[in-house]
Amino acid sequence: MTNIKELVDFPIIWSHPVQWGEQDAFGHVNGTVYFRWFENARIDYMNRIDSEVTMHAGRIGPILATIKCDYKRQLKYPDTVHLGTRVSKIGRTSFQLTHAVFSEQHQAVAATGDSTIVILDYDSGIPQRVPDSIRTQIAAMQSSPNQNE
Amino acid sequence: MTNIKELVDFPIIWSHPVQWGEQDAFGHVNGTVYFRWFENARIDYMNRIDSEVTMHAGRIGPILATIKCDYKRQLKYPDTVHLGTRVSKIGRTSFQLTHAVFSEQHQAVAATGDSTIVILDYDSGIPQRVPDSIRTQIAAMQSSPNQNE
Amino acid sequence: MTNIKELVDFPIIWSHPVQWGEQDAFGHVNGTVYFRWFENARIDYMNRIDSEVTMHAGRIGPILATIKCDYKRQLKYPDTVHLGTRVSKIGRTSFQLTHAVFSEQHQAVAATGDSTIVILDYDSGIPQRVPDSIRTQIAAMQSSPNQNE
Amino acid sequence: MTNIKELVDFPIIWSHPVQWGEQDAFGHVNGTVYFRWFENARIDYMNRIDSEVTMHAGRIGPILATIKCDYKRQLKYPDTVHLGTRVSKIGRTSFQLTHAVFSEQHQAVAATGDSTIVILDYDSGIPQRVPDSIRTQIAAMQSSPNQNE
Numbered sequence: 131m132t133n134i135k136e137l138v139d140f141p142i143i144w145s146h147p148v149q150w151g152e153q154d155a156f157g158h159v160n161g162t163v164y165f166r167w168f169e170n171a172r173i174d175y176m177n178r179i180d181s182e183v184t185m186h187a188g189r190i191g192p193i194l195a196t197i198k199c200d201y202k203r204q205l206k207y208p209d210t211v212h213l214g215t216r217v218s219k220i221g222r223t224s225f226q227l228t229h230a231v232f233s234e235q236h237q238a239v240a241a242t243g244d245s246t247i248v249i250l251d252y253d254s255g256i257p258q259r260v261p262d263s264i265r266t267q268i269a270a271m272q273s274s275p276n277q278n279e
Numbered sequence: 280m281t282n283i284k285e286l287v288d289f290p291i292i293w294s295h296p297v298q299w300g301e302q303d304a305f306g307h308v309n310g311t312v313y314f315r316w317f318e319n320a321r322i323d324y325m326n327r328i329d330s331e332v333t334m335h336a337g338r339i340g341p342i343l344a345t346i347k348c349d350y351k352r353q354l355k356y357p358d359t360v361h362l363g364t365r366v367s368k369i370g371r372t373s374f375q376l377t378h379a380v381f382s383e384q385h386q387a388v389a390a391t392g393d394s395t396i397v398i399l400d401y402d403s404g405i406p407q408r409v410p411d412s413i414r415t416q417i418a419a420m421q422s423s424p425n426q427n428e
Numbered sequence: 429m430t431n432i433k434e435l436v437d438f439p440i441i442w443s444h445p446v447q448w449g450e451q452d453a454f455g456h457v458n459g460t461v462y463f464r465w466f467e468n469a470r471i472d473y474m475n476r477i478d479s480e481v482t483m484h485a486g487r488i489g490p491i492l493a494t495i496k497c498d499y500k501r502q503l504k505y506p507d508t509v510h511l512g513t514r515v516s517k518i519g520r521t522s523f524q525l526t527h528a529v530f531s532e533q534h535q536a537v538a539a540t541g542d543s544t545i546v547i548l549d550y551d552s553g554i555p556q557r558v559p560d561s562i563r564t565q566i567a568a569m570q571s572s573p574n575q576n577e
Numbered sequence: 578m579t580n581i582k583e584l585v586d587f588p589i590i591w592s593h594p595v596q597w598g599e600q601d602a603f604g605h606v607n608g609t610v611y612f613r614w615f616e617n618a619r620i621d622y623m624n625r626i627d628s629e630v631t632m633h634a635g636r637i638g639p640i641l642a643t644i645k646c647d648y649k650r651q652l653k654y655p656d657t658v659h660l661g662t663r664v665s666k667i668g669r670t671s672f673q674l675t676h677a678v679f680s681e682q683h684q685a686v687a688a689t690g691d692s693t694i695v696i697l698d699y700d701s702g703i704p705q706r707v708p709d710s711i712r713t714q715i716a717a718m719q720s721s722p723n724q725n726e
Contacts (some may be wrong), residue, residue, distance in 0.1 A: 150471045151464055151607060155600035155654070161343050162318060162598065165311040166449055173448050194310050198347030207602070299620050300458060300613055304451035304505070311449065315598055322597050356453070459641050460612040467609060492608050496645030 134232050136239050140214025141271045142178065144171040148209040159205040165197060168229050168243050171213040175227060179267045183249055183258075190258055195224065196246045203233065203240040210234045217268045223257035224248040225268070283381050285388050289363025290420045291327065293320040297358045308354040314346065317378050317392050320362040324376060328416045332398055332407075339407055344373065345395045352382065352389040359383045366417045372406035373397040374417070432530050434537050438512025439569045440476065442469040446507045457503040463495065466527050466541050469511040473525060477565045481547055481556075488556050493522065494544045501531065501538040508532045515566045521555035522546040523566070581679050583686050587661025588718045589625065591618040595656045606652040612644065615676050615690050618660040622674060626714045630696055630705075637705055642671065642693045650680065650687040657681045664715045670704035671695040672715070 137143055146167060154160035176192065183190055205211070211231050218228035229243040249258045286292055295316060303309035325341065332339050354360070360380050367377035378392040398407045435441055444465060452458035474490065481488055503509070509529050516526035522544055529539040547556045584590055593614060601607035623639065630637050652658070658678050665675035676690040696705045 149464070149468055151467050151601055151609065153602035154598055155602065155604045157602045160318075160598060161346065162311055162314040165314050166447070169309075169311060169449050170447055194350060196347065196349045197310065198345065200345045201343060298613070298617055300452055300460065300616050302453035303449055304453070304455045306453045309449060315596070318598050319596055458616075459644065460609055460616060463609040463612050467607075492648060494645065494647045495608065496643065498643045499641060 134212055134214075136232050137212060137214035137230060140216045140228075140230060141274055142171070142175050142215045144174045144213045144215065146170065146211050146213070148205060148207045148211060150207045153207055157206065159207075161199070161201065164199050164201075164231065164241055164243065167211065167213055167231065168197065168199070168245060171215045171229055172227055172245055172247075175215045175271075178271065179264055181261060181264050181267070183261055183264060189253055190249065190251050192247045193250045193252075194245060195248045197243065199241055199243045201241050203236050203238060205233055205240055206235070208235075211240070217272060218244065220260065220265065220268065222259055225260060283361055283363075285381050286361060286363035286379060289365045289377075289379060290423055291320070291324050291364045293323045293362045293364065295319070295360050295362070297354060297356045297360060299356045302356055306355065308356075310348070310350065313348045313350070313380065313390055313392065316360065316362055316380065317346065317348070317394060320364045320378055321376055321394055321396075324364045324420075327420065328413055330410060330413050330416070332410055332413060338402055339398065339400050341396045342399045342401075343394060344397045346392065348390055348392045350390050352385050352387060354382055354389055355384070357384075360389070366421060367393065369409065369414065369417065371408055374409060432510055432512075434530050435510060435512035435528060438514045438526075438528060439572055440469070440473050440513045442472045442511045442513065444468065444509050444511070446503060446505045446509060448505045451505055455504065457505075459497070459499065462497045462499075462529065462539055462541065465509065465511055465529065466495065466497070466543060469513045469527055470525055470543055470545075473513045473569075476569065477562055479559060479562050479565070481559055481562060487551055488547065488549050490545045491548045491550075492543060493546045495541065497539055497541045499539050501534050501536060503531055503538055504533070506533075509538070515570060516542065518558065518563065518566065520557055523558060581659055581661075583679050584659060584661035584677060587663045587675075587677060588721055589618070589622050589662045591621045591660045591662065593617065593658050593660070595652060595654045595658060597654045600654055604653065606654075608646070608648065611646045611648070611678065611688055611690065614658065614660055614678065615644065615646070615692060618662045618676055619674055619692055619694075622662045622718075625718065626711055628708060628711050628714070630708055630711060636700055637696065637698050639694045640697045640699075642695045644690065644692045646688055646690045648688050650683050650685060652680055652687055653682070655682075658687070664719060665691065667707065667712065667715065669706055672707060 152159050152163045182188055214230045217225050219226040227245045230239045231241040233240040249260050251258055301308050301312045331337055363379045364376055366374050368375040373395055376394045379388045380390040382389040398409050400407055450457050450461045480486055512528045515523050517524040525543045527541040528537045531538040547558050549556055599606050599610045629635055661677045664672050666673040671693055674692045677686045678688040680687040696707050698705055
């Protein structure tokens with residue numbers, strides 16, 4: 131599936147076949163699983179930014195400050211979900227990623243999510259300005275055509 | 280720990296020793312785990328309401344519509360967390376639970392969360408009015424003293 | 429990767445990109461995760477058998493009786509694992525699946541596993557003879573060339 | 578529950594209320610969850626041994642080589658499980674832990690498991706002799722009365 135019109139505004143798409151074991155005793159994908167998917171999509175997005183600050187390698191790096199999910203439709207196995215991810219806000223020391231979870235079975239967006247990432251000095255705990263090199267790369271990704279895998 | 284002043288406004292407390300395996304490769308409790316904890320706390324709260332509508336047994340029942348977490352401190356094993364839960368809003372067809380995650384190691388609230396539960400007719404997909412019996416029981420729980428386990 | 433010589437004896441291959449969150453605080457894929465992978469590979473294998481008995485739909489169906497994993501190499505993100513699955517034993521009321529976990533990063537088998545599945549009458553709890561139609565289909569799969577996805 | 582006769586031969590007991598989300602779409606505790614429980618019980622056992630070698634702090638430490646589970650009864654929420662753990666074999670470079678999962682609802686052992694731990698030089702990958710101090714402490718634990726929490 132390389133052309134999902136519902137995800138056209140999302141430059142990065144991470145795809146995942148629903149695992150049977152991701153369902154809970156109600157027979158639907160458990161609500162916590164979406165956050166594992168968001169994590170995967172977030173890491174996939176971050177890995178495309180070439181910066182020491184997004185690498186968790188040094189003293190300054192990203193930290194997840196807040197995350198939310200709005201559930202719209204219940205998912206079941208088998209299905210494949212495609213998570214579109216884009217930067218929806220960028221502030222002085224943080225930026226927000228917005229995710230849309232497109233379900234092949236439903237042919238619709240089944241959930242959306244927002245994650246706020248803060249750039250932190252891990253030692254002092256003080257938020258740091260998002261470096262210009264990251265801003266530039268985000269801007270470039272956002273304006274590039276949808277890169278489905 | 281039966282007297283946590285940070286949780287005094289939360290009528291229900293669910294406690295949980297952090298599992299080593301709840302940590303991820305950064306050596307902290309993974310962000311998705313808090314949602315499993317919220318789920319446990321939510322079920323614990325719901326189980327205290329005596330109503331067919333909270334039981335998932337019939338055609339009308341609760342559904343999680345949205346959930347969010349604000350992370351304030353990073354947690355590690357070993358620790359024990361105490362999740363306070365209270366109803367923070369109650370609308371016509373939904374109500375909101377607010378959770379606070381108190382960490383024994385930090386002696387502080389390490390995260391907070393909000394879950395919105397809608398009462399749904401599972402067949403039609405139409406939200407239903409929160410029954411009066413549930414409103415009454417929530418009100419009674421909210422006004423009762425903190426029930427630490 | 430459609431030709432993995434280490435998996436040549438395994439008719440069915442299920443592939444999976446390692447998720448970052450599958451790692452634990454030691455920075456390796458957690459030991460419990462292999463069992464989720466085995467579950468996925470097992471379901472994938474079972475779904476290729478056309479029989480009511482493998483469907484969990486009726487009174488008689490499969491149940492996992494025992495499962496083990498031998499760990500040979502530690503895995504990390506990023507990597508992709510390919511799980512080969514074959515029936516390694518077939519008895520009167522049960523059969524055994526053997527899995528091999530091939531790691532692209534290691535270019536080697538990183539773990540092996542065995543699962544014993546019993547065909548059970550869920551009501552009486554009495555094991556049932558593995559139906560001939562299942563035996564025939566397993567034999568056909570085993571003798572067919574490796575079906576990489 | 579401090580006197581479980583089925584666990585009388587297990588010096589260490591780790592107890593855990595079944596979490597609702599540990600159930601899968603069949604409405605039973607998922608088979609992978611037992612391995613998380615074994616992990617918790619194993620860590621609990623290891624933490625009682627005072628040795629640098631069990632700490633993962635230095636160059637020599639424990640590694641899980643193989644693990645298996647025999648499922649005897651299906652578990653559901655709500656229930657509380659008590660995992661008895663004892664050393665069932667001790668070799669030159671490894672030892673085996675045996676776990677029994679006692680279910681309060683069933684009043685019976687619902688599963689058993691075995692884990693083999695090797696003492697490894699992480700750098701060279703060469704197994705090391707289990708130090709005498711560990712052997713002594715294991716012997717002392719094994720001969721002491723059941724220490725239920």
